[in-house]
């Protein structure tokens with residue numbers, strides 16, 4: 001049961017020494033209740049307090065890692081149903097499935113594609129996370145060969161999927177120390193597969209036909225000592241999967257149902273690419289921790305990668321770039337000077353448009369706590385005075401001959417204050433949209 005700030009306060013020393021980084025024990029208690037602080041920051045908390053607060057602040061969705069230390073994929077630790085309530089913690093891991101019935105010569109090419117896949121967007125590299133070896137053949141030898149090829153060629157942690165315990169044992173022996181995810185323990189084979197998971201210190205998928213059976217199974221597995229579990233509740237269609245995921249996550253977060261407090265694995269497949277992307281997007285939003293796909297097609301991965309990046313960006317911490325003057329192209333003393341905010345998306349959009357225009361320029365990026373132009377202006381972070389101070393401190397005035405400064409069209413209203421703060425400069429109001437920057441710059445340079 002979650003403790004309130006007041007409950008936690010009563011367990012703290014109440015000396016207000018401030019060593020935890022906040023001035024009072026009450027303020028620290030409120031931060032603990034909001035799960036935005038760690039009790040370890042208070043050096044004077046008693047053992048009893050640590051036990052009580054620790055148990056109450058345990059995330060309702062267990063943190064599970066797959067893969068070896070240093071190369072692991074982390075899942076779970078979620079505390080909210082909706083991103084805007086706080087943030088989602090660990091992004092959905094994308095896994096690509098490989099059947100051991102597929103000739104290895106053909107699979108090798110796709111395995112290399114998994115390793116090489118990289119989409120760069122707003123300064124981040126977006127990649128595939130996991131590979132799944134699927135024991136379609138039901139035989140041990142081809143499964144082991146596929147596992148070997150995946151482990152050696154993909155550079156990604158592996159999921160071992162088989163209904164044959166001998167095949168699972170052989171795959172686990174090959175990946176000793178690699179912490180592959182085992183798929184799956186069922187009500188029928190729970191003891192045998194749990195023994196394998198414990199022997200190899202590997203996380204385990206629990207798979208059962210109904211919600212009740214799944215909760216019973218995870219209780220049983222936890223009782224045997226397997227703590228790192230992932231849930232698999234099969235369904236006939238994507239709508240039912242969505243319903244299952246929502247019920248599981250709601251029961252874990254709002255109902256305090258510990259047997260369902262684990263990450264979820266979902267599977268999407270099919271030849272209908274738009275349908276597959278729609279299903280995968282739905283499950284990415286609600287609440288797949290692992291999404292296994294059988295495609296590597298660019299048209300499917302691109303929207304899913306972008307959606308995942310958008311959803312799993314912490315809304316409280318916008319992606320920012322370093323505030324400074326950036327040289328776009330090879331600008332000289334006569335090249336145009338522009339300013340914008342340090343919101344990463346704005347920076348990359350503006351940079352892209354300047355590069356595409358072919359006009360080299362100096363781009364001043366002002367510290368605005370990662371806010372977009374209009375938001376920063378409304379918050380007083382992108383005022384005329386602040387931009388003028390930034391430009392003076394940057395030393396750009398000594399590097400350029402030009403005395404014309406291009407500002408975003410959305411903040412035309414700061415031009416008067418800016419000219420007052422920058423004597424000798426003329427402020428030019430640029431376009432509102434980054435997409436109009438190219439033609440504007442070409443005319444400006446001409």
Ligand code: SF4
Pocket residue numbers: 012013014015016017018019020021022023024025028041042043044045
């Ligand atoms: Fe209170 Fe501990 Fe913080 Fe000191 S370090 S103010 S005792 S919570």
